Amino acid sequence: MKAKETVLQETGLQFFGQLSAAVSHDLKNVLSIINEKAGLLEDFCYMARQGRALDMERIDAVTAQVKDQVARADQIIRCFNRFAHSTDHPVAAVDLGETVTTLVRLAQRLLAGMEATLELQPIDPPVVITTRPLMVQELIWAAIQWTAAQRDGKKAISLAVERSGDGARVLIGRLDPLPGEGLEAVFRSATDAVREALGAEIHLDPASGMLRIDLAALAPPAG
């Protein structure tokens, strides 16, 4: 059996790799659009040299679309940079709302692949908790994937974050119909090492159909 530390490193890397690959795909798509827009402007120039009148409004529109794509890429890179910095400290104070928003933005392509849309409920006031920044995202992402896998076809998943005593609670769902008995135990067992390191508990609430993750506040790092 693998040591817990090794399991944590491996699953953490897999999660980081999965998100990084999705981001690289998104950036490739943005580059492809910019490439085609630049090509279209070249086509207009070529046609103008052949004697066709230049449509200045069309050129303005294409230029604006290029700028939109640059802004889109900038947004992706900003989110990815924030995500990458979540590995800076093993334990740190984390704004869960901000963290989950970044995660959801980065995972749009992966969610689309699962035919899932994620609706993040408003978080007010902010929920800040001392936890393991990368690992908490890994657990929430695993829960989102698990929830999406319980239903066929297109699905809308709701995600809420709230304060719970010293810790925090993340609610993901709704699961309708509820998965077979004991299935959430399989999910709990699959995320055993991460749960333990985070001091987290996972429950499926049959009344609301929500998967509930209770996160304990960890001791702040010394110094």
Next chain:
Amino acid sequence: MDEKVLLVDDEGEFLDTLAERMRNRGMSVTTSMSAVEAIHKTEASDFDVIILDLLMPGMDGIQALKALKEKRPDLQVILLTGHATVQKGIEAMKLGAMDLLEKPADINELTEKIKKAKAQKMILVEKKAEKKIRDILKSKSW
């Protein structure tokens, strides 16, 4: 003669712009934002070549390629991908894809591949017609 192309990608802006550039080059282009819609379009119309994005929500490019080739083995498919792994390339070729191009694609390279695909399709159609004629001749006593 115009090349009849079906372009399939879930990025609307990429789809519209590439389609416009291909039309500027004299091709007849139909677009589709999903593999399922593309399969329906191939049932309704005949295309010389299908340009298919590898990674799409729902049915992906490899699944779509499989479904298309099962129905119409003579269809010429070129895959477009943001992530050209060797493994995916081999899988696509085994399933009968004519070629695999990495995004961002060069329009001149893509145009060349479309022309080759059309020529390949014409050869297959001619062979099919020849076989049909031979079969008819064999079945008749004259």
